[in-house]
Amino acid sequence: DIQMTQSPASLSASLGETISIECRASEDIYSNLAWYQQKSGKSPQLLIYAANRLQDGVPSRFSGSGSGTQYSLKISGMQPEDEGDYFCLQGSKFPLTFGSGTKLEIK
Amino acid sequence: EVQLVESGGGLVQPGRSLKLSCVASGFTFSNYGMNWIRQAPGKGLEWVAYISSGSSYIYYAETVKGRFTISRDNAKNTLYLQMTSLRSEDTALYYCARGWPYYVMDAWGQGASVTVSS
Numbered sequence: 001d002i003q004m005t006q007s008p009a010s011l012s013a014s015l016g017e018t019i020s021i022e023c024r025a026s027e028d029i030y031s032n033l034a035w036y037q038q039k040s041g042k043s044p045q046l047l048i049y050a051a052n053r054l055q056d057g058v059p060s061r062f063s064g065s066g067s068g069t070q071y072s073l074k075i076s077g078m079q080p081e082d083e084g085d086y087f088c089l090q091g092s093k094f095p096l097t098f099g100s101g102t103k104l105e106i107k
Numbered sequence: 108e109v110q111l112v113e114s115g116g117g118l119v120q121p122g123r124s125l126k127l128s129c130v131a132s133g134f135t136f137s138n139y140g141m142n143w144i145r146q147a148p149g150k151g152l153e154w155v156a157y158i159s160s161g162s163s164y165i166y167y168a169e170t171v172k173g174r175f176t177i178s179r180d181n182a183k184n185t186l187y188l189q190m191t192s193l194r195s196e197d198t199a200l201y202y203c204a205r206g207w208p209y210y211v212m213d214a215w216g217q218g219a220s221v222t223v224s225s
Contacts, residue, residue: 001169034210036152043202043215044144044152055213087152091210094166096142096154 002026002090006099012107013078021102023088025069032091035064035073039084047086048073080106109133109214111203116219119193127219129186129203134214137161137181140206143188145199146218155201156188157209171197193223 003026013019023033031051036044046055048064051071061076075082083106088099115127129141143155156177157166165177176189186203201219204212 032210034212036212038152043217044204044212045215046211046213049211085151089152089154089210089212091208094157095168096157096210098152098154101151 001095002029002093002097004088004090004097004099006088006102008102009100010103010105012105013075014107015078015080017078017107018074018076019078019104020075021073021086021088021104023066023071023073023099025071025090025092027092028068029090029092031067033064033066033071034089034091035062036087036089037082037084038087044087075104078104078106109205111205111214111216113201113203113216113219116201116221118222118224120225121194121223123193124189124191125193125221126190127188127201127203127221129188129216131184131186131205134205136179136184138207140164140209141177141179141186142204142206142209142212143175143177143186144202144204144212144215145197145221146202147196147199150199153199157206158186159209190221193221195223197221198223 005024035048038044052064086102110132158177174192205214
């Protein structure tokens with residue numbers, strides 16, 4: 001199975017700050033990677049797919065990048081509504097595997 | 108509006124069975140693959156199973172293979188998860204999610220809570 005190592009586990013950011021979350025795959029996943037946001041008590045929401053494609057309706061301050069085994073999610077200008085948990089998901093091979101998650105809070 | 112509504116959760120004893128349903132509306136259900144994902148209390152997301160639009164392709168996580176069965180009825184716009192030989196570690200909130208392709212899950216239900224305890 002492909003292991004997804006996500007970092008950091010938690011992050012505290014000031015309003016307007018730019019932050020990055022990383023995911024490293026145990027093998028090449030050929031950009032088959034998605035990022036999900038989960039706000040407290042809510043269902044996850046798709047942010048990014050195919051490593052860098054922004055899902056419709058997602059603010060442009062969110063962006064994804066990476067290739068091979070290394071991927072990142074960037075938020076350019078932290079907003080209060082961006083607080084929550086973030087997960088990466090690899091879709092290169094079954095079983096699909098999620099990263100362990102990053103808890104993002106406002107400082 | 109795309110909607111997914113899970114039902115069938117509850118409290119069940121270890122070793123017993125439970126069947127979850129997910130009713131879809133607002134899109135052509137038969138055109139999309141579907142996933143089940145679960146989240147144990149206070150934990151991260153775990154993918155459970157996937158079924159393709161016409162049920163030709165089915166995949167499971169190793170943790171549930173042989174105990175859980177994913178299925179769908181396109182005429183009823185409904186996805187199912189039959190869970191047998193339940194264990195305490197199966198306790199979680201179970202989400203259904205539309206996937207096209209399979210890992211791009213752009214619509215999620217609100218979740219069905221399953222608690223396995225004696």
